[in-house]
Amino acid sequence: MLKVNNLHANINGKEILKGINLDIKAGEVHAIMGPNGSGKSTLASVIAGKEDFEVTEGSVVLNDEDLSELAPEVRAHKGIFLSFQYPVEIPGVTVTNFIKTAINETRKAQGMAELPAKEMLQLIREKADLLEIDRKFLSRSLNEGFSGGEKKRNEIFQMAMLEPQLAILDETDSGLDIDALKVVANGVNKIKSEKNAVLLITHYQRLLDYIVPDFVHVLYNGKIVKSGGKELAHELEEKGYDWLK
Amino acid sequence: MSKFTEDDLKKELETKEYEYGFYTDIESDKFPVGLNEDVVIAISKKKNEPAWMTDWRLDAFRIWKEMTEPEWANIRYKKPSFQDISYYAAPKQKPKLNSLDEVDPELLKTFEKLGISVGEQKRLSNVAVDIVMDSVSVATTFKKTLNEKGIIFCPISEAIQNHPELVKKYMGSIVPKTDNFYAALNSAVFSDGSFCYIPKGVTCPMELSTYFRINEGGTGQFERTLLIADEGSYVSYLEGCTAPTRDENQLHAAVVELIALDDAEIKYSTVQNWFPGDKEGKGGVFNFVTKRGLCEKNAKISWTQVETGSAITWKYPSCILKGDNAVGEFYSIAVTNNYQQADTGTKMIHLGSNTKSTIISKGISAGHSQNSYRGLVQISPRANNARNFSQCDSLLMGDKCGAHTFPYIEAKNKSAQIEHEATTSKIGEDQLFYCNQRGINTEKAIALIVNGFGKEVLNKLPMEFAVEAQKLLEISLEGSVG
Numbered sequence: 001m002l003k004v005n006n007l008h009a010n011i012n013g014k015e016i017l018k019g020i021n022l023d024i025k026a027g028e029v030h031a032i033m034g035p036n037g038s039g040k041s042t043l044a045s046v047i048a049g050k051e052d053f054e055v056t057e058g059s060v061v062l063n064d065e066d067l068s069e070l071a072p073e074v075r076a077h078k079g080i081f082l083s084f085q086y087p088v089e090i091p092g093v094t095v096t097n098f099i100k101t102a103i104n105e106t107r108k109a110q111g112m113a114e115l116p117a118k119e120m121l122q123l124i125r126e127k128a129d130l131l132e133i134d135r136k137f138l139s140r141s142l143n144e145g146f147s148g149g150e151k152k153r154n155e156i157f158q159m160a161m162l163e164p165q166l167a168i169l170d171e172t173d174s175g176l177d178i179d180a181l182k183v184v185a186n187g188v189n190k191i192k193s194e195k196n197a198v199l200l201i202t203h204y205q206r207l208l209d210y211i212v213p214d215f216v217h218v219l220y221n222g223k224i225v226k227s228g229g230k231e232l233a234h235e236l237e238e239k240g241y242d243w244l245k
Numbered sequence: 246m247s248k249f250t251e252d253d254l255k256k257e258l259e260t261k262e263y264e265y266g267f268y269t270d271i272e273s274d275k276f277p278v279g280l281n282e283d284v285v286i287a288i289s290k291k292k293n294e295p296a297w298m299t300d301w302r303l304d305a306f307r308i309w310k311e312m313t314e315p316e317w318a319n320i321r322y323k324k325p326s327f328q329d330i331s332y333y334a335a336p337k338q339k340p341k342l343n344s345l346d347e348v349d350p351e352l353l354k355t356f357e358k359l360g361i362s363v364g365e366q367k368r369l370s371n372v373a374v375d376i377v378m379d380s381v382s383v384a385t386t387f388k389k390t391l392n393e394k395g396i397i398f399c400p401i402s403e404a405i406q407n408h409p410e411l412v413k414k415y416m417g418s419i420v421p422k423t424d425n426f427y428a429a430l431n432s433a434v435f436s437d438g439s440f441c442y443i444p445k446g447v448t449c450p451m452e453l454s455t456y457f458r459i460n461e462g463g464t465g466q467f468e469r470t471l472l473i474a475d476e477g478s479y480v481s482y483l484e485g486c487t488a489p490t491r492d493e494n495q496l497h498a499a500v501v502e503l504i505a506l507d508d509a510e511i512k513y514s515t516v517q518n519w520f521p522g523d524k525e526g527k528g529g530v531f532n533f534v535t536k537r538g539l540c541e542k543n544a545k546i547s548w549t550q551v552e553t554g555s556a557i558t559w560k561y562p563s564c565i566l567k568g569d570n571a572v573g574e575f576y577s578i579a580v581t582n583n584y585q586q587a588d589t590g591t592k593m594i595h596l597g598s599n600t601k602s603t604i605i606s607k608g609i610s611a612g613h614s615q616n617s618y619r620g621l622v623q624i625s626p627r628a629n630n631a632r633n634f635s636q637c638d639s640l641l642m643g644d645k646c647g648a649h650t651f652p653y654i655e656a657k658n659k660s661a662q663i664e665h666e667a668t669t670s671k672i673g674e675d676q677l678f679y680c681n682q683r684g685i686n687t688e689k690a691i692a693l694i695v696n697g698f699g700k701e702v703l704n705k706l707p708m709e710f711a712v713e714a715q716k717l718l719e720i721s722l723e724g725s726v727g
Binding site: 048073077093097105162 | 682687
């Protein structure tokens with residue numbers, strides 16, 4: 001589904017990604033682990049198309065289509081979703097209004113009519129129930145005054161609504177206590193299917209207890225230095241990252 | 246990777262043409278340019294006005310002649326030459342119409358282009374529309390329903406004929422002829438406008454609505470609105486404006502007077518979208534408006550405005566809180582783009598005890614525009630326990646525009662409680678990327694963020710207006726970001 005080929009990326013002339021290769025198939029969960037500053041979040045942003053980064057070499061291919069020249073919203077329309085480490089606040093825009101706009105813009109891009117209000121409401125309720133989200137939450141301003149857990153749960157709610165092909169979860173576990181972590185992980189597990197794929201980006205192993213990866217990759221200094229199965233995560237937990245340097 | 250830079254956005258913004266830029270070809274009955282006593286008399290004659298009205302106009306003209314234009318506002322423009330303007334233009338057509346079928350089809354087409362399908366409004370919404378086209382009312386609907394309640398809603402020219410006692414009593418009582426340069430000019434040459442009277446204890450069953458337009462090239466528009474809510478009555482009044490593209494500057498100097506007698510409530514909402522000028526700041530409407538309301542005991546006046554148009558806006562809808570327990574409110578969104586300049590705000594004059602006022606002002610600046618809030622909160626010595634809350638928020642897009650706040654506070658009573666809050670923010674790259682990532686393009690994202698920013702004000706608008714206002718915000722800001 002997603003192929004990352006020899007991806008190099010710069011920010012302000014400094015090379016952050018130095019030749020990343022990934023091959024993610026439908027139904028798979030991949031985890032990228034690594035110490036701070038290894039380029040994990042940069043990889044997430046570059047796949048999503050953030051324009052601060054300059055891709056100098058290589059490509060990101062989704063379903064045989066090169067995404068390199070596409071704007072972030074177009075990549076989103078094609079099924080890329082990024083759960084942000086630090087979701088932004090948009091005062092005065094409710095969770096419901098935001099997701100409604102996101103869904104209808106995506107539908108428009110796909111040549112479909114807007115989802116009728118009644119169906120939209122139904123879908124929102126269904127997904128909110130699935131993720132055990134309080135209805136009151138839906139009428140609050142997006143991320144404004146949200147706790148860390150609420151912000152991340154809202155990201156997963158949007159993911160459930162948009163039904164992406166590839167969901168990238170950037171440090172979704174950061175800032176969450178264990179209860180909030182479980183709720184978020186449960187949500188992801190409910191949405192996961194044979195048709196979509198998940199790319200987890202995390203510093204710690206603990207998220208992987210709840211969302212079990214098929215593959216674990218270790219990113220260090222802009223390169224994947226080791227790949228393996230889920231047991232690799234446990235090994236990293238025990239030994240740290242130093243032995244891989 | 247294609248990067249949508251600020252430069253790209255600026256380019257896009259500049260090439261955006263005025264959405265409602267069209268011109269209807271209706272034969273017009275127009276005076277030659279210039280202003281003197283003969284012209285004032287001719288305007289009065291044209292409207293078959295009684296002698297007292299003619300004298301009132303002449304008096305205003307003499308006052309105006311002695312006045313000079315105010316220069317204290319934070320706006321820079323080439324002053325209009327008042328002798329190069331024609332002071333009267335009326336669309337040539339049958340004066341009295343009983344139904345929409347009788348309206349000139351060209352005119353109806355114009356309204357359709359503006360999205361103001363009168364027929365649809367009449368059918369679907371509970372709105373009585375008194376349409377003003379180049380100063381003369383051409384259609385008034387819902388008259389019957391209003392008649393039954395004793396509500397008078399008609400062109401002010403008609404009120405001068407049919408309700409002289411009310412007009413004599415109230416016209417100029419809130420905004421006197423001597424008030425300011427533009428109010429004096431309006432008093433001398435006002436062409437038409439709306440008159441509304443709500444009898445004691447009556448709640449007006451529908452939103453009263455007027456659409457103003459400037460259509461005739463080079464004619465100034467001088468509207469005069471007088472709205473009286475008698476004791477214990479309630480009315481919600483909507484005013485909306487769109488204007489076609491024009492090369493030369495058009496002067497607009499309206500006067501609106503509201504009177505809320507004891508226990509009465511007036512809600513006055515405006516969506517203003519006069520032609521703002523092109524990307525170089527050429528053309529556009531000069532909008533010098535005097536709007537003021539008087540609140541007697543326990544009365545309430547609420548001004549809500551969404552200002553997106555005009556090259557120059559000079560406008561301060563105000564409340565004189567004369568009676569005890571009177572309440573004044575001002576909710577405003579002012580958007581400026583390209584070379585637009587707006588100096589707008591309110592005056593809350595607290596005269597009675599326990600009077601309360603709220604000011605929520607949201608300024609959005611883009612392009613090379615300048616957006617100023619100017620507000621006065623005045624507490625008189627005998628206004629015990631007066632309260633005011635003011636909030637002025639500014640949103641900036643790009644680094645060529647300006648946002649300014651000029652709050653004036655004069656408290657002459659120690660029991661007054663006055664609060665003022667202000668914020669300035671910019672639309673952030675991270676906000677835009679977040680929206681982009683959810684499939685929302687930058688244009689739409691800005692619209693979303695701006696609508697969120699203005700939500701407290703938009704929420705105060707009646708439903709049917711809120712939708713139109715949101716659309717206007719989107720149109721006005723397409724492509725602008727920083």
